[in-house]
Amino acid sequence: MTRTKTFQDLFKRYRRPGDFVISLLSLFFALFLLISLPTQTEWVPRQPFYAQPSFWPRVAVYAMAIFSALHLVGAMVSERIHGRGEEVLYWLRSIEFAAWFIAYVLLVPKLGYLPSTLIFTNLLAFRLGYRRWVWFAAATVFSVAVVIIFKGFLQVKIPAGDLYSLLPAGDFRLFAMIWL
Numbered sequence: 001m002t003r004t005k006t007f008q009d010l011f012k013r014y015r016r017p018g019d020f021v022i023s024l025l026s027l028f029f030a031l032f033l034l035i036s037l038p039t040q041t042e043w044v045p046r047q048p049f050y051a052q053p054s055f056w057p058r059v060a061v062y063a064m065a066i067f068s069a070l071h072l073v074g075a076m077v078s079e080r081i082h083g084r085g086e087e088v089l090y091w092l093r094s095i096e097f098a099a100w101f102i103a104y105v106l107l108v109p110k111l112g113y114l115p116s117t118l119i120f121t122n123l124l125a126f127r128l129g130y131r132r133w134v135w136f137a138a139a140t141v142f143s144v145a146v147v148i149i150f151k152g153f154l155q156v157k158i159p160a161g162d163l164y165s166l167l168p169a170g171d172f173r174l175f176a177m178i179w180l
Contacts, residue, residue, distance in 0.1 A: 018087035019078070023071040030065035037061055100124060112161025113151065117143040 041054035049055065100120070107116040121139040130136070150156045 019075040023075045027068040030068045033061045114147045
């Protein structure tokens with residue numbers, strides 16, 4: 001077994017799983033930003049070049065486009081290590097949790113903060129594989145604690161849910177709309 005490496009061995013690049021996909025997405029995003037630059041920034045008359053409001057955003061976006069293109073070229077010419085499909089599927093799995101959060105945000109105005117948080121935490125506990133009642137109790141306690149902290153202590157203004165309008169008029173309905 002030899003431990004010495006040549007100069008070329010030190011700089012040999014292998015295409016890791018997902019390199020091509022990430023470099024392609026990065027280049028597309030950089031090109032989108034490049035196309036959007038004229039509408040998002042401006043050049044002010046009689047200002048020095050380096051003091052223009054558009055100068056540093058342009059430097060950053062051009063650098064991103066150049067380095068993304070270099071990354072893409074590097075990914076295309078490098079030896080491929082298999083497993084890209086599994087890597088991409090692994091990334092896509094994270095989108096599921098973004099969908100859970102979007103569903104939660106859409107439920108809050110309909111059901112109210114406390115009921116939505118209770119449903120969300122318990123469904124997520126179930127989704128993550130926690131099936132014993134202890135975990136559902138912990139998720140429920142966590143939900144109540146979150147509502148108390150955010151609505152009670154931090155005074156975060158979250159609109160009352162449409163569900164609360166179905167409660168009978170009176171003190172409990174007012175309490176639910178303000179604190180739950």
